[in-house]
Amino acid sequence: MFELLKGVTVLDLSTVVFGPFASQMLADFGADVIKVESPDGDIFRAAAPARSRGMGAGYLNLNRNKRSISLDLKTEAGRATLDRMIADADVFLHNMRPAAIARLDLGHERLATLNPRLVYCAAVGFGSDGPYADDPAYDDVIQSMTGFASMSIDPTAEPRLIPTVLTDKIAGLYAVAGILGALMSRERTGQGLAVEAAMFESLASFMLAEHLSGYVFEPPIGTLRYDRVVSPHRKPYPTADGHIAALPYSTKHWEKFLRLIGRDDLANADWVRDASRRSERIGELYAVLGQATPERTTAEWLTEFKRLDIPCGPVNRLEDLIDDPHLRAVGFFQSTAHPTEGAVTTVRQPLRFAGAATRADRAAPRLGIDGRAVLHEYGMDDAAIDALVASGAMILPAETPGTDDQSE
Template identity: 80%
Template sequence: MFELLKGVTVLDLSTVVFGPFASQMLADFGADVIKVESPDGDIFRAAAPARHRGMGAGYLNLNRNKRSISLDLKRPEGRAALDDLVREADVFLHNMRPRAIERLDLGYERLAALNPRLIYCGAVGFGSDGPYANDPAYDDVIQSMTGFAAMDTDPEAEPALIPTVLTDKIAGLYSVAGMLGALMSRERTGRGMAVEAAMFESLASFMLAEHLSGHVFDPPLGTLRYDRVTSPHRRPYRTADGYIATLPYSGKHWQKVLQVIGRTDLAEAGWVRDDAARSERIGELYAVLAEAMPQRSTAEWLAELKRLDIPCGPVNRLEDLVADEHLQAIGFFQSAEHPSEGAITTLRQPLRFIDAPTRPDRPAPNLGGDGRAVLHEYGMDDTTIDALIAAGAMILPGDDPDPA
């Protein structure tokens, strides 16, 4: 991990992917992220595959560089312990709906009264001032509501979900930007603030950045789609022995590739040379490229397009990706030894900071494994901690949660 945020403490009450994806980035930057879990733990701990209960692969890959404390926030003793942490924290992150936050009495106003410098981030499904505020939200729902599932260029095609937890990760990046921006503001003003990062709004913004298209103007100049990326011919191209992805983009790119495939007539056409005119007829060029690609093998096309400095690449499956020579060369996949899970493979933080100080990564924590140490750091003695445990308000590894 880096030490860019050394000295910043984050209380992370979030679960599953959205919040943990965001807080792991803060942890990778060096923040002390304290994962505050219920006695049952983050539900994503249960996602298979796993060697041991509560330590699934997805959980391990989203919670490195964090510490875990397990508090029952439905008990007054658990909430009181959390309040003690809030008084000293820099960031408070949660992904609960407004009604749930109200029930736990963990709203911004009360916590800001405890700590006026607190950055309070609600990683929510829908913005709190809209009619959907208390609706449950998961990736499948948000992909569908924001148009991703219905973006197939074939109007007869059934809606389909992109097979990754897209919404959580995109909204997670927005929330990281919001928290870092708020921390920077606090450096100038000395005051904390509330930040809200909503899945629905984040993905709608992400989707419409280019697809608002003609509706940027009033009255609209065209449709709600960016034609270049919705062309039915924009797809990986079939070659003589497989598929290839390539994107001639500039006029010079298209002139080069059109000459290679023997379409000098198009290479010299005025509309191909003109960026605006070419953008209006880009589907025609994609169709020409699709027709020519089967004439050569994937390897031949990759060599030729790289020679011409035209963006291109193979169509990888996940198995190819984990063996990719570039990712292997940069150490993207890293081996680690987890205290309870043994040998595991983790992903390197993709951002690089040249000459930034670093320290070794911490493996994803076991449920409640750092509870006693964390509370000691915040001035709580063993007698008080033992009383919390006896009251069922705090769980340590190996303890059975009180079903009551």
Template identity: 45%
Template sequence: MQDATQTRASHGTLAGIRVLDLTAVLMGPFCTQILADHGAEVIKVEGPEGDTTRQLPVSPAPGLGAMFYNLNRGKRGLALDLKREEGRAALLRLAARADVFIHAMRADAMARLGLTYADLAAVNPRIIYANVYGFSRRGPYAKGPAYDDTIQAMSGMASLQGRMLGTPSYSATLVADKVSGLTALYAVLMALLHRARTGEGQEIEVGMFETMANFVLTDHINGALFDPPKGEPVYGRAASPNRRPYRTADGWIAMLVYTDKQWRAFYEAAGQPAWMRDPRYATLKDRAPHVSEVYGHLAETLLDRTTADWLARCTAAEIPAAPVNETADLLRDPHLEAVGFFIEQETAFGKVRFPGMPAWFSRTPGQITGPAPALGQDGRAVLAEAGFSEAEIDALAACGALILPADAT
């Protein structure tokens, strides 16, 4: 078990990279969480009210909701009122020594604040300036609000779910936010690589809508890839209403019988080798036009035996199959336990268990260095390290540009 009170030490691939993180909620904080896990010094810059996810239940203390606590682990907390000129000036001083500046505000809001790429590049030409928001500012939707649900709908994802479920539906996890956060992550890393090679900073932009359009159409572009189209932009197997966990005699099972070899093995495991002679099922090419019918037949067959029986038969036949877990099952999964996936830490509010890092490095492993900060928790230290005098820090706090915790004023 790690001690969350330990001194933050340099660790990971991104040790030495300094990030100013003005994002909130999920998309941006997920990107910067991973940066922090892998050694970057991430300074979370919040306004006087703080990130809205601070207020989401459940919470070990006021202002530390569980989602916030996880997404902002390992970051340092600074609270500035950027509508005050003093707060803006303080942020620009910090930007002069930062490597990455990432925000999730609309372009016109950043222009009003005087915090555009041009403003920051004027004090630091090497900075990587990342815009992450709903829609690219280059298109007609630029000023529209965007949330995970609306982006799932606009990107076609909800309607694809409807093909399976009978009515349009959202994914039960905030997939648009998280996929967009990962896209922002690789965009920042590529920009840092370019800077390492050339010395040049640059501005980058990641829109949730564009990200999810790319994500959905990677497989579902299908026949619409060609001109003239050779079919609708839907990958039939993925959107089949019979592609789902299947009922067994006593529960549920997830199974994907895909290749010809796997189907032959399944026919034997099911005791129905004659099916292979059916021209609709013989080969992958034959099955593709009848995919819903094929999966429907599979669903009927699986009702005959228990989940444990089918799992044993599939394991023996090397057919991909798995139990249908609840999220609570992940907390006691033997594989996740064996690889040390969950990281437990002692904090001021007791023991916490963070979901760990999925990527493993032999030479530069990441590390969860501590829980999320209280609002403004590290304000004095961050500014002092950036060269602000004690008198300057006191003046910022006195005029309301710097928000400090009650016990640090």
């Protein structure tokens, strides 16, 4: 991990992917992220596959560099303990619905009285001032509501979800940007801010960045589509032995490619050389590309396209990424020895900072494993901590229902 955010404490009450994806980035940047979990733990701990209960693969890959404390916030003692932590925290992150936050009395207005410098981030499904504010939100729902599921070059095709948890990760990036912006503002003003990162609005913004298209103008002068990316001819192209991704984009790219395949007539055409006119007929050029690629093998095309500096790449499967020579060369995959799970592989933080101080990564924690150490830092002695445990307000690993002794 880096030390860019060294000294920043984040209380992370989020679960599954959205919030943990965001808080892991903050942890990778060096923040002390304390994962505050219920006695049952983050539900994503249960996602298969796993070697042991509560330590699923997805959880392990989204929660490195964090510490875990398990508090029952339905108890007065649990909430009082969290309040004690909030008073000294820099960031409070949650992904609970408004009704749940209200029941726990963890809204921004009250927490700001405990700590005026607190950056409060609500990672929610829908913006709080809209009619959907209290609705539950998951990736499948938001992909469908924002048009992702219905986007197809075939208007008769059935709606289909993109096979990745797209919404959570995109909204998580927005949450990180919001938190970092609020921390910068606090440096100038001394006051914390409330940040709201909503899944629906985040993915709608992401989707419409290019697809707002003709509706940018009032009245609209076109459709809600960016023509280049909805062309039925835009796709991985068949080769003599497989497929290839290729994207001639600039005028030079198209001229080089068209001359390569003996289509000087198109290479010399005025409409091809004019970027605006070419964009109106881009589907015709994609069709020409698709007709030409079956004449050579994938390797032959990769060689030719790279020689001409035309963007291209193989059509990989997920399995191909594991042995991809570039990802291996840049150290993208991290193999570590987890204290309880044995050898594990995770993907590193993709950002790099030249000259930034670093320290060793911390393995994703067992449920509640850091509870005693964390509360010691907040001035609580063993007797007070033991009293919390005895009351049921705090869970330590050996006392976690349904799990083995997971202490280190």
